[in-house]
């Protein structure tokens with residue numbers, strides 16, 4: 434029976450950096466990265482942005498380039514990356530290990546690191562589902578080019594929403610950012626770029642209550658008047674209203690989460706279960722970026738290493 438030191442579930446930037454560090458620590462590691470279910474390539478959600486200007490050491494690179502670099506770095510330590518989705522994680526006291534089942538196989542491991550990220554939160558107003566992929570989208574990089582010279586809206590107020598709007602402004606003739614709060618929260622540099630484009634208009638304290646159209650989106654209905662009307666004519670709506678952490682597998686194992694479904698970790702990336710660690714967009718850190726996920730992942734790899742060393746002579750399930 435092949436026994437891994439650690440299995441990293443998720444092959445986004447967090448999982449890939451974790452793998453690289455596990456390799457440096459000479460751990461026998463395996464990365465499992467689902468690609469078919471969410472249609473994201475290895476590298477995860479960062480591959481959806483064309484501008485990463487805040488990853489230390491690189492003044493500018495695309496998300497895809499950053500993902501590729503991290504993948505190459507992990508592979509340089511001969512860490513295998515399998516495009517398989519983990520469907521169950523359990524602990525087996527008798528065998529003194531965890532069993533990670535995928536749709537294809539089962540793997541045995543001394544430790545598990547969850548780097549499963551999050552999926553985007555879908556828009557819920559009337560019409561959002563009916564017009565999905567016919568004017569309602571969640572990825573400006575993937576679908577923005579379909580809207581050359583069109584009028585678009587981004588729903589949300591975060592820096593990600595701002596970046597999505599900036600990307601759409603490269604294609605569309607006008608982009609609204611529609612946000613329910615008082616003030617959008619772009620990084621200052623992105624805030625300045627929004628002003629500079631002259632193409633982006635921010636509508637605050639407003640919700641879309643309905644997306645309307647025939648075959649494709651034609652307009653949205655607002656819950657308040659904007660420039661004298663509650664109906665805004667446009668061709669596409671891009672949701673950027675946050676993410677839902679993919680923590681279900683961890684929860685089934687008994688891992689503690691908070692009220693946002695984020696896995697609770699300590700400063701060593703440890704969860705409440707011995708031998709189980711977590712990092713990246715799936716955990717309860719307030720600031721979620723590529724660099725923070727990468728850092729938590731590196732810490733998780735080191736904690737897994739320390740844990741294995743400390744438990745080499747004893748059962749890992751003495752409790």
Ligand SMILES: Cc1cc2nc3c(=O)[nH]c(=O)nc-3n(C[C@H](O)[C@H](O)[C@H](O)COP(=O)(O)OP(=O)(O)OC[C@H]3O[C@@H](n4cnc5c(N)ncnc54)[C@H](O)[C@@H]3O)c2cc1C
Pocket residue numbers: 442443444445446447448465466467468471473474475476477478479480481482484485486487488517518519520548549550551593596597679682712713714715721722723724726
């Ligand atoms: C549009 C956009 C722009 C952004 N721009 C920036 C930026 O400029 N700078 C920056 O630092 N950050 C940026 N971010 C945030 C950054 O992308 C994320 O914080 C970071 O990429 C999260 O990485 P992760 O590996 O934790 O999660 P993810 O990238 O979500 O990766 C998790 C992976 O785990 C896989 N997975 C999930 N469940 C399973 C399972 N059961 N079995 C196997 N695999 C599984 C998923 O398929 C996924 O590939 C941006 C995000 C978005 C959406």
